Amino acid sequence: MASLLQEEERWCRSAVMLLLDLAEMVHIYVVVVRISEFVVWCMGGRNGGGNGMGIIGDGVAQKIVRIYWASKEARPSLQLRATDLSCSGSGSGVMMPVVVKIFGLLRKQHWYKPRCQTYAKLLVMLGKCRQPNQASLLLEVMRSDGLQPTIDVYTALVSAYGLSGLLDEAFRTVNYMKIIPDCKPDVFTYSILIKCCIKLGRFNMVQQILDEMLDLGIECNTVTYNTLIDGYGKAEFFELMESSLTDMLESGTCHPDVFTFNSMVGAYGRSGRIKQMEKWFEEFQLMGLKPDIMTCNILVKSYGKAGMYKKMGSVLDFMKRRFYCPTVVTYNIIIETFGKAGDIEKMDEIFLKMKHQGLKPNSITYCSLVNTYSKAGLLSKVDSIVRQVENSNVVLDTPFFNCVISAYGHAGDVDKMVDMFMAMKDYKCKPDDITFATMIEACLAQGMIEAAQDLESEMIKANKK
Structure with a gap:
């Protein structure tokens, strides 16, 4: 229940940010009262009379107005923007029609200027x-x-x-x-x-x-060259990547930046070419570029993937000397690294350290923990993670539920697997093909042929929507 309320609060804040951004874009110079009344009208109804557009309920609309009033003097403190409402996470396909509808309503107002x-x-x-x-x-x-x-x-x-x-x-x-x-x-x-x-x-x-x-x-600009370098690097076309960097340097007008730095280092790190990664890490510093937190995360992940834990530790020491605070991403990388290595004790230690540092674990953190516990057959620890998540305000997504469903499915606990599947609706997470395939496999393994067939039918039905 708490999670649903928090999700509603997040949605409302996002709606406020959308309206503020649209207001800013179309130069709506009106008093706060008019804006707040318009929000109530377009979202729910005017004075509860049901004369509005009814995109969402009046209760939520009133909350949007309250958040607007609270945020009008402190807008920078709200970090959710219009893009959070429209194109991020699992809501991208659901919320965009609302954005378009709200814009349509704005166009009908007499103060609207295209x-x-x-x-x-x-x-x-x-x-x-x-x-x-x-x-x-x-x-x-x-x-x-x-x-x-x-x-x-x-x-x-x-x-x-x-x-x-x-x-x-x-x-x-x-x-x-x-x-x-x-x-x-x-x-x-x-x-x-x-x-x-x-x-x-x-x-x-x-x-x-x-x-x-x-x-x-x-002529190509820095954005063009960075697009080429990043694209070639991700495709492991290393010669073309380095050739693009050479063209960039020889252009005389475009200079590498930290994005160039991270793209080059990341490309070699992902492919396990540690020597080339280290070479370019030094080269870019000689060019006068300083690594940022993303650079450090790339190094940590690359060394961890290569099993070079001492070098991974040296990067963390480097971060400490440079006063770079490890982020949630940094901890997620380390937790995943030790999890894949099967070092559960070290993984748990890092997880506790993360929480003691005041950093909030997210869905990715819990996915890594669940996957590791599942592979080790520690189902009681999976239960513990599920309880933690239920009592927290972490925003869950489909991949997290897929991890937990897979864990219970492989352990043969069909009842808990079904419970988690049902919980997805409460968290507004849409099952995907992985969800259904995992459950079908688990049901077949338990000889539940009819249940597997029902799931297959449901998957086909979901894909047609």
Whole structure:
């Protein structure tokens, strides 16, 4: 129950941030009372009379207003932004329609003034949520508002198409931009296009884009080079990665930054090429770049993966000397490392240290613990983790439930497995193919053929939605 209330509170705060951001984008200069009344109207109903749009209930709407009043003088203290409501975590597919609906309501207000920047930001959000059809419709809405798309809007549209896997549409949009005055594609447009090609593994198209940029006299900037270095590194195309760094250095106008640093070091670290990782760690420092907490986390993970625990410890000492405080990510990496190594005692020690440092374990932390306990056959410790989570305000996700369901399934405890499956609904976590496959396997192992068939039918039904 506590978790549901906290989730509602988080949603409300996110809704407030969305409205504040949209208000900022469309220059709504009105008194707080009008904004708060509008929130109640569009979210639930006016004065409880049910005359509003009814996106969510009046109780939640009233809470949004209270949070708004509390946050209007201290906005920086609220860290959840519009993107938390629309495109993060398990809510990405669920909350985005609400964002679009709220924007539609804003457009109907007499004080609404259409701005290209508003549409550009919404297009970026739709792209991150993989909703290209909505992005296309939004462009038409923009035109109906009497606005002509700018280069930023078209670039956001290219991103929306590209990130959704519609590369042909993305390239078609870029070609269309070329014939529009004042909307010629620039380095940012092409950088986005390169990023989309890399994400989809279409590396053969990257060189074509670079050649086109050269023909048009568009020079790569730091973002372009970093996109290339990061993409080639993740694909383990190390020669191309280093060649891109060389081009960057020889350009004379673009200089490596900490993102370049982390991309190069991370690429070699992930692939277990420790010597090259250490070499570039030193090289970038000689260039005057300082490692940040992310760099340290990359080193910790790479050494841990390679079983080089002494060097992992030396990185933690380095962090202490530089006054870098280990983050939740740092502890999660160490917990996962010792868990995979089967060193449960050390893993538990790090977990306790993490909590003593005042850091809040998250779903990833608990997944690592559950996986390790499950492999060691320590089901009582899995029970303990489940109780901890139930009594905390940690935000759970589908991967966590999959871990616990797998643990109980492999142990043959079908009842607890089913209990966790039912609990997913309470936490608003949607079962995926892994959830169903794990449960089907467990049921078959116990000779529960009919239950396995029912789950298979439910999985097919869920995938059709």
